Amino acid sequence: MSEALTRLPALLAAHVLLSAAALLLALAISLPLAVIAARRPAVARIALATASLIQTIPALALLALFYPILLGLSALIGTRIPALGFLPSLLALTLYALLPILRNAVTGLTGLDPAVIEAADGVGMTPAQKFGWSKLRLPRRW
Amino acid sequence: MTMADASAVRFDAVTKAYDGRTAVDSLSLSIARGSFVALVGGSGSGKTTLLKTANRLVRPDSGSVSIDGEDVAGLAPHLLRRRIGYVFQNIGLFPHMSVAENIAIGFRLERRDPGERVARLLDLVDLPRDMAVRMPDALSGGQRQRVGVARALAPEPTLMLMDEPFGALDPVTRDQLGSAYRSLHTRLGLTTILVTHDMAEALLLADRVLVMAAGRIVADATPRDLLTGRAGAIADALVAVPRAQAERLYRLEHGG
Numbered sequence: 135m136s137e138a139l140t141r142l143p144a145l146l147a148a149h150v151l152l153s154a155a156a157l158l159l160a161l162a163i164s165l166p167l168a169v170i171a172a173r174r175p176a177v178a179r180i181a182l183a184t185a186s187l188i189q190t191i192p193a194l195a196l197l198a199l200f201y202p203i204l205l206g207l208s209a210l211i212g213t214r215i216p217a218l219g220f221l222p223s224l225l226a227l228t229l230y231a232l233l234p235i236l237r238n239a240v241t242g243l244t245g246l247d248p249a250v251i252e253a254a255d256g257v258g259m260t261p262a263q264k265f266g267w268s269k270l271r272l273p274r275r276w
Numbered sequence: 277m278t279m280a281d282a283s284a285v286r287f288d289a290v291t292k293a294y295d296g297r298t299a300v301d302s303l304s305l306s307i308a309r310g311s312f313v314a315l316v317g318g319s320g321s322g323k324t325t326l327l328k329t330a331n332r333l334v335r336p337d338s339g340s341v342s343i344d345g346e347d348v349a350g351l352a353p354h355l356l357r358r359r360i361g362y363v364f365q366n367i368g369l370f371p372h373m374s375v376a377e378n379i380a381i382g383f384r385l386e387r388r389d390p391g392e393r394v395a396r397l398l399d400l401v402d403l404p405r406d407m408a409v410r411m412p413d414a415l416s417g418g419q420r421q422r423v424g425v426a427r428a429l430a431p432e433p434t435l436m437l438m439d440e441p442f443g444a445l446d447p448v449t450r451d452q453l454g455s456a457y458r459s460l461h462t463r464l465g466l467t468t469i470l471v472t473h474d475m476a477e478a479l480l481l482a483d484r485v486l487v488m489a490a491g492r493i494v495a496d497a498t499p500r501d502l503l504t505g506r507a508g509a510i511a512d513a514l515v516a517v518p519r520a521q522a523e524r525l526y527r528l529e530h531g532g
Contacts, residue, residue: 253368255333257381257427258358 152220156227164232168239169265178240185233196226284309284435284467285330290339292325292491299325301491302339309434312461312468314478316514317488323471326488327437330469331360343435358382361428361436361466365443367420369412375423376408382431390430397426402456418449425457429464436461436468443472454481476518479503487511 171178191199200222208215215221254264283306292300300322307313315323328334329341332353341348348356369378379397380390395405401422412420421441428436441457442450458481461468472478478485479499487495487510495502495511502515 247366247368247371249364249366249368250370251368252333252364252366253370255353256331256357256362256364256368257385258354258356259385260354263354263385 152223153227156224157231159224159228160231160235163228164235165239168236168243171236171240172243178244181236182233182240185236188229189233193226193230196229197222200225283307284311284344285469286342286345287326287329288340288342290326290329290336290341292322292329292334292336298322298491300329300336303492304339305486305493307467307469309467310465311484312458312482313470313484313486314482315469315471315486315488316473316475316478318473321488322491323488324439325491327439327469327471330435330437331357331362333357333362358385358431359433359435361431361433363421363424363428363436363438363441365440367424369420369423369427371412373412374408375403375410375412375415378412378423379408379426379430381427393430397430400429400460401426416449417445418453421445421453425453425460429460434465434467436466438468438470440471440473442477443474450477457481475514476521479515479518485511487514 167177167181171181188196201217204215204217204222208217251264285305285307287303287305289302289304290300291298291302299320303322303326315327317323325334329336330343330348332348335349343356343360369375370381373381375398376394377384379394383390383393394408398405398408403419403422403426407415407419412423415423424441438457442453445453454477457468460466470478470482475485479502482499485495485497485499485502485507486493487507489510495507497507497511501507502511503519505512505515507515
């Protein structure tokens with residue numbers, strides 16, 4: 135029991151590291167994609183459909199799916215890519231995080247009152263200011 | 277050049293079409309500095325499109341617009357818009373900002389300190405100063421549009437563009453705000469272009485009424501000329517409605 139407990143901090147650290155890395159990676163992919171998707175409905179449809187599709191794959195199946203893919207990739211480029219452990223877990227978690235981030239970001243961006251956007255233009259905001267002042271309003275509201 | 281100097285806004289052969297449907301049809305117009313001009317017409321007559329070419333919310337397909345002799349296409353749109361007051365029906369107050377922050381947005385965008393401006397602007401639009409800390413959703417429709425007007429006036433524009441600004445308000449508030457704005461217009465020496473579908477409002481507020489239909493100006497007259505039937509048949513038809521209503525009310529009151 136105590137022996138198991140001594141391993142806890144290291145395992146916890148590995149867990150947090152993995153989750154945080156996956157979250158950051160998912161944010162880095164989803165947020166720029168959401169900004170594009172908010173302006174182009176076609177991109178939004180494809181991106182959300184793809185993310186939804188990924189969400190339907192069971193976790194174990196996703197990990198199992200990465201095993202041959204990563205092995206195949208290793209063979210293809212000649213260097214050894216680990217097919218078990220951190221990397222496939224990171225990829226799977228990242229893929230799972232895409233949909234909630236993407237869907238919420240697209241909803242947040244497209245759900246803005248058109249009057250607020252017109253006002254933002256009317257008072258002379260640059261596109262960057264518009265994004266900063268009116269689109270990223272949710273965190274300030276909370 | 278002297279011609280350009282005499283007018284605050286000049287539209288030169290402005291044309292704009294949406295999907296092949298003409299909204300504004302080669303329209304030329306000159307608006308004198310200090311005047312209060314109402315653009316009246318039914319929906320789809322092109323009045324809002326024309327108004328928005330002045331602050332480049334709409335870019336004309338051809339033709340040009342100049343303000344104080346300067347072509348608006350020669351300026352970055354955001355810089356142009358910061359010099360022009362813009363008020364519209366749906367107000368568009370930023371919901372996450374207080375009244376004060378909304379009014380001071382023009383200053384914040386340029387990283388300038390609004391100083392005492394917010395309190396003075398609240399005075400100007402007849403709102404109590406302690407309203408500055410409120411959020412927009414805690415205000416009535418009329419109060420919100422007063423904030424909208426204050427926000428537009430904050431950077432001290434000389435030109436105000438108003439698109440059905442009082443259209444969503446109840447008749448009493450609408451009348452109050454209309455008169456209040458009219459006196460501000462005079463007091464601050466503004467040039468105002470007001471888009472409205474309400475001929476009575478146009479007649480009561482403006483010095484010059486332009487009637488638009490199918491992207492063209494079909495009547496251009498003072499309210500008095502419009503009322504005395506000197507502005508043509510289309511204008512007469514539009515004036516007939518508020519006049520008939522006024523006469524009916526008068527008869528009701530006097531038992532005629």
